[in-house]
Amino acid sequence: MTSTATMLLRRLHEQSQTEVMARARAQFHGSNEEFLTLAEDYDTLAPRLRGRFLETLGLSSEDFESSQGTALSLAVSAETGRFLRNMTLSHKPARILELGSSCGVSTLYFAEALRTLGSGMVIATELDPVKCAQLRDHVRTAGVDVYVDLREGDVFQAVSELDGTFDMVFIDVWANTYLDLFKQTERLLRPGSIVLADSMYTAEDAVRPYKQYLDGNPRFSTTTLDFESGIEFTVVVS
Numbered sequence: 001m002t003s004t005a006t007m008l009l010r011r012l013h014e015q016s017q018t019e020v021m022a023r024a025r026a027q028f029h030g031s032n033e034e035f036l037t038l039a040e041d042y043d044t045l046a047p048r049l050r051g052r053f054l055e056t057l058g059l060s061s062e063d064f065e066s067s068q069g070t071a072l073s074l075a076v077s078a079e080t081g082r083f084l085r086n087m088t089l090s091h092k093p094a095r096i097l098e099l100g101s102s103c104g105v106s107t108l109y110f111a112e113a114l115r116t117l118g119s120g121m122v123i124a125t126e127l128d129p130v131k132c133a134q135l136r137d138h139v140r141t142a143g144v145d146v147y148v149d150l151r152e153g154d155v156f157q158a159v160s161e162l163d164g165t166f167d168m169v170f171i172d173v174w175a176n177t178y179l180d181l182f183k184q185t186e187r188l189l190r191p192g193s194i195v196l197a198d199s200m201y202t203a204e205d206a207v208r209p210y211k212q213y214l215d216g217n218p219r220f221s222t223t224t225l226d227f228e229s230g231i232e233f234t235v236v237v238s
């Protein structure tokens with residue numbers, strides 16, 4: 001990864017973390033000391049317990065998603081980003097579909113890997129025009145804009161306009177839309193395509209219909225990676 005991209009990503013991860021902590025603090029009814037203790041506890045929890053932990057504190061990730069005020073970046077963590085990058089480097093996808101790009105942190109990991117490979121395209125999707133402008137700026141700064149095709153607007157509309165097949169799909173929109181969106185995306189998958197979905201633990205209740213659909217469908221082989229926010233790793237079998 002170039003040093004420009006590394007520095008940009010470091011800044012974007014820090015910003016995202018600061019925003020989430022500030023929003024969580026504003027929603028938490030307790031002292032600063034209690035808040036800091038809980039934040040430390042959260043970091044040491046097994047990933048699969050994190051969603052329930054947030055929920056018992058009244059701090060579910062879905063609240064962050066739907067809350068009013070300045071839109072948060074809600075970027076993937078640096079660990080998840082490196083996982084996305086490695087998946088791209090090993091799978092060598094010609095076409096990646098990213099559903100929910102925000103200001104482009106996960107997009108940068110995909111595009112950086114494509115730059116290393118020397119070919120490929122990530123189709124990014126984002127509704128919020130401010131985030132779209134930031135994404136364009138970030139991929140230009142990192143020098144990977146030729147690997148990114150941003151479709152600004154509603155993700156369902158964007159998917160309905162796509163054709164051909166995708167080698168890799170990353171789902172990271174609001175968790176309660178995963179299943180509907182996946183069903184619309186199914187026609188774009190081929191045997192061997194990989195579908196990754198974030199927040200399987202941190203938004204466990206909202207993503208349950210998606211998980212159940214995959215588990216019960218022989219066309220897919222799926223497992224939840226016990227890692228960071230919980231990543232569903234699905235391979236299209238037929």
Ligand SMILES: C[S@@+](CC[C@H](N)C(=O)[O-])C[C@H]1O[C@@H](n2cnc3c(N)ncnc32)[C@H](O)[C@@H]1O
Nearest residue numbers: 074075076100101102105106127154155172173
């Ligand atoms: C969790 S964030 C994505 C974070 C991003 N993958 C990253 O790592 O930087 C989810 C994004 O989905 C976008 N989103 C939610 N519903 C959408 C829709 N119907 N169409 C397009 N984007 C949508 C939100 O605006 C938000 O930026």
